[in-house]
Amino acid sequence: MPTVTYGESAVPVDDEGFFTDPAQWSEPMAEQIAHESGIEELTGRHWTVIRFMRDQYAAKGTGPTVRVLGKTSGVSVKELYQLFPKGPAKTAAKIAGIPKPRGCI
Template sequence: MTTATYDDTSVTVDDEGFFTDPGQWTEPMAGQIARELGIETLTDRHWQVLKFMRAEYAAKGTGPTVRVLGKTSGVSVKELYQLFPKGPAKTAAKIAGIPKPRGCI
């Protein structure tokens, strides 16, 4: 395990930069992580997905797949790819401070 610093706080991340303890994440960290991933501004639609990701992780122990996101988050798959162009489930999980969802490459 390694560490990363967001919002002046050191957090534990895995080799790919995903949080290993989602409890260390705070909302102010999300904007910094997003900018590092090429997303300059988090809109209300981004936040809708991020909050959904965290709720799914809390309930099921893993983040949802793109298919599940598109069907149950209120954001279509097409829009997910517009919001998170480098891969919605993986990118949103990283910004939301949860471990990489199962099934993501």
Template sequence: MNQREIAGRIVGFDDENFMVNHNDWDESIAAALAEEEGVGLLNDRHFMVIEYLRRVYEEKGTGPTIRRLTKESGVPTKELYSLFPGAPAKKAARISGIPKPKGCI
């Protein structure tokens, strides 16, 4: 585990830059992680995905697959890729403060 300061707090991250403890997350950390990931400023649509990811993680212990994310979050695939360019499920999980979803490579 690597610890570093982000948004004025010391937070633990794994080797792939996913937060170790999702309870350390808050919106200021999400904003800082979004900048690091090249997402920019977060808006309501970003938070729709983030809140969905956090809710699924708390219920099931893992984040959803990209397929489930696009079917159940209320954000279609094309928009998801524009909100979180490149690797939307992975970037959204990092910004959401949850561990890497099991379906991600």
């Protein structure tokens, strides 16, 4: 299983770079993951989505789809694509340190 180092922590990831153990994630890691994903700075709106993704994963065992995210996170689908241009659910899940949501390509 591949590992990636964020700060001083090596964490196991799947072949696409998603955490296999979300408990190993920390907020400082999110900044580095975001930067690697082409997002220069995480704003309060980014954090709203990231925390929502983690809460949904903890409650349901998977992250929400873009549609569900847009309806229930308090951030519209249009804004999600502005915040996470390369694919909101997939990119937000990676930054949030959770496995790739079901239905993401």
